[in-house]
Amino acid sequence: MLNGINKRVKRMRIAIYGNDKPTSSKVASELSKLVNDSKVLELDELNPEVVISVGGDGTLLSAFHHYDDMTEKVRFVGIHTGHLGFYTDWRDNEVQQLVESLEHDNGQSVSYPLLDIEVNYSDEGKPDYMVALNESTIKKMFGTMVAKVYIKDYLFESFRGDGLCISTPTGSTAYNKSVGGAIISPKFNAVQMAEMASINNRVFRTIGSPIIIPPTESITIVPQVSLHNVLTCDQLLVMDRPIKSITYKISKRRIYFAKYRHTHFWERVNNSFIGDNLND
Numbered sequence: 001m002l003n004g005i006n007k008r009v010k011r012m013r014i015a016i017y018g019n020d021k022p023t024s025s026k027v028a029s030e031l032s033k034l035v036n037d038s039k040v041l042e043l044d045e046l047n048p049e050v051v052i053s054v055g056g057d058g059t060l061l062s063a064f065h066h067y068d069d070m071t072e073k074v075r076f077v078g079i080h081t082g083h084l085g086f087y088t089d090w091r092d093n094e095v096q097q098l099v100e101s102l103e104h105d106n107g108q109s110v111s112y113p114l115l116d117i118e119v120n121y122s123d124e125g126k127p128d129y130m131v132a133l134n135e136s137t138i139k140k141m142f143g144t145m146v147a148k149v150y151i152k153d154y155l156f157e158s159f160r161g162d163g164l165c166i167s168t169p170t171g172s173t174a175y176n177k178s179v180g181g182a183i184i185s186p187k188f189n190a191v192q193m194a195e196m197a198s199i200n201n202r203v204f205r206t207i208g209s210p211i212i213i214p215p216t217e218s219i220t221i222v223p224q225v226s227l228h229n230v231l232t233c234d235q236l237l238v239m240d241r242p243i244k245s246i247t248y249k250i251s252k253r254r255i256y257f258a259k260y261r262h263t264h265f266w267e268r269v270n271n272s273f274i275g276d277n278l279n280d
């Protein structure tokens with residue numbers, strides 16, 4: 001019989017993930033005090049339902065990778081303590097409002113596509129599987145990177161240049177944008193490949209423009225073996241083994257953000273890149 005005696009408030013489990021800047025530490029300790037004092041929230045770094053990153057986009061990327069085996073169970077929230085903060089919806093002076101929103105949480109979320117990366121090595125060891133929130137790049141530290149690019153199993157081009165950048169829609173405003181890729185709304189389940197300084201002349205030819213693939217396709221890059229190839233996954237450097245091939249596709253997994261307030265994607269893009277410069 002449930003007469004209320006056995007009723008116990010189930011607290012929502014919160015993890016706080018900050019960078020080590022003094023402003024972030026201050027916000028993180030203010031936040032953990034408010035969570036500790038709350039009757040409906042509790043701190044749980046190991047098995048959180050909501051992860052709050054305190055810092056900038058780099059911090060949110062690290063938080064994502066820290067909890068990347070739990071992406072289906074966790075929702076992220078970003079508090080912004082300086083820098084750009086494309087992924088972060090809350091300012092550092094809004095900690096109180098954020099805690100109130102957490103206390104009234106009803107599971108609302110918004111989700112975005114992720115990038116699956118499979119790396120095969122020429123040493124015949126086991127492949128690596130990774131997931132990126134922004135992008136993965138394959139570059140060569142010096143000299144020209146030479147690689148075959150396949151779409152599905154179709155040999156599409158031979159690439160020569162600095163490297164290639166394969167990004168998600170939410171990552172399309174990061175590295176991808178710097179190398180001339182398009183900004184893609186995260187409502188598209190898509191992956192984009194953009195070139196970094198490709199060599200194009202009578203002898204060597206690449207497509208020259210960014211390409212975008214749907215969930216049914218994949219991109220495989222087979223770089224010419226070199227000790228100087230560098231593979232990245234978001235802010236992380238991946239390897240010190242010789243790479244045979246890398247296959248990219250849209251992940252079946254997605255990242256979830258707690259949607260207490262929702263900044264429209266294009267407003268977010270405007271805030272980050274145009275701001276007040278809307279002159280006549």
Ligand code: NAP
Binds near residue numbers: 059
């Ligand atoms: P960082 O050097 O601080 O990142 C470069 C800038 O990109 C920062 O202003 C960062 O914002 C911003 N940023 C990150 N993700 C973004 C996104 N999805 N949309 C718009 N801007 C974004 O290094 P980091 O903070 O560790 O971030 C790693 C990311 O840097 C990589 O995933 C890559 O996208 C990017 N990156 C860009 C270049 C380039 O444009 N040439 C070169 C290397 C890496 P915060 O200031 O809030 O951190």
Ligand code: MN
Binds near residue numbers: 056057058059
């Ligand atoms: Mn950063």
